[in-house]
Amino acid sequence: MSNHISTFETLELENVARNFGGQAALRGLNLSIKRGEFIALLGPSGCGKSTALNCMAGLLPLTGGRILMDGKQIDQLPPEKRGFGMVFQNYALFPHLSVEKNIAFGLEMRNVPKAEVKKRVAEAIELVQLGPHAKKLPGQMSGGQQQRVAIARAVVLRPQLVLMDEPLSNLDAKLRLEMRTEIRRLHQSLGLTTLYVTHDQEEALSLADRLVVLRLGQVQQVGTPEELHERPANWHVADFMGYRNLMEGVVERVHGSAVTVSVLGTTMTGSTQHHVAAGDTVKVGLRAEDLEIIAPGHDSLGRSILEATVEVVEYQGREFAVEARAVDGTALHVRTPEHVQPGQKIYLAASPDRVLIFQSALEDAAPVQPELLGAAS
């Protein structure tokens, strides 16, 4: 029967809320998912990512709002009626069943005919490249291989949506990278709609068509990886998008979207999407790769110069990741091809179009309207 699960065009979370006791884990979450999309839910620990996924799966009832599939309310349906697949960080494989049997289990539970089970299990094993391990028990395989079994077990049911909760977090760095590629490949070859929870910005950027950044149970911004990377809606999103330098500053002058700020004992000009006025305390966001080491004295482009002392230098392939200390004690992160040394004085400059100015205060409870924040239509 699960052979032919009809698939949806749009899945909508409408003002979804979930409280635990008096505490709100989700506060009016709005999100629209289109068939075939890979969406990553991203945010710090405790922001409500897993709660959102569990609400979607039907493992947690909502305390407010609705989930709609092509306009039909589904949040009252039990998990097994939703036709969703799940992959979690602890693979929860049956330890006494072989790889094949683990993958076949869900199909057998649904009374799929034996020949069909055999065919689909073989396909799934092929898909996650576990052919040589089909007869093994989970305990005889590596973490990455076990996670592949967990993925095969979910996709063999041909779910209309796959929910993944930090599926790679138990794996070592190399395996994580391999599995990341694997998940992307599977998504592309099967066209599975996927909702993927992670706190790892790099993982989210590399996998997802769209990212959803959560904070305190609310959507902060929805957009493509490029949109969030280039135009984060607030400093919280910027922080997640790899703006390693988020410095306190005070606005001196505003000319349209160009803002001059006093920061780290100098002035810098940047741009903002916010309403700021002279005298406001703001956050100045700069990515490590946008701080450039320049010769001492004078910048030929007339940019402000930040003086700092190198503290830590890490070799990272073709570049160095440098942590330096500004005169007032603020830590600065710089990526540079120059091989500087700890203790060395450096002079840094950034182009105004790379300097983003954000309001310091983050809105706490105001509902954020995704369409105002550049959500894909």
Ligand code: ATP
């Ligand atoms: P992490 O990345 O650490 O897994 P998360 O973003 O997935 O975090 P959730 O697990 O969704 O966050 O938790 C959101 C909030 O709800 C947290 O404040 C958490 O303490 C609370 N919470 C989650 N589950 C329960 C529960 N069963 N009982 C009480 N509070 C809970």
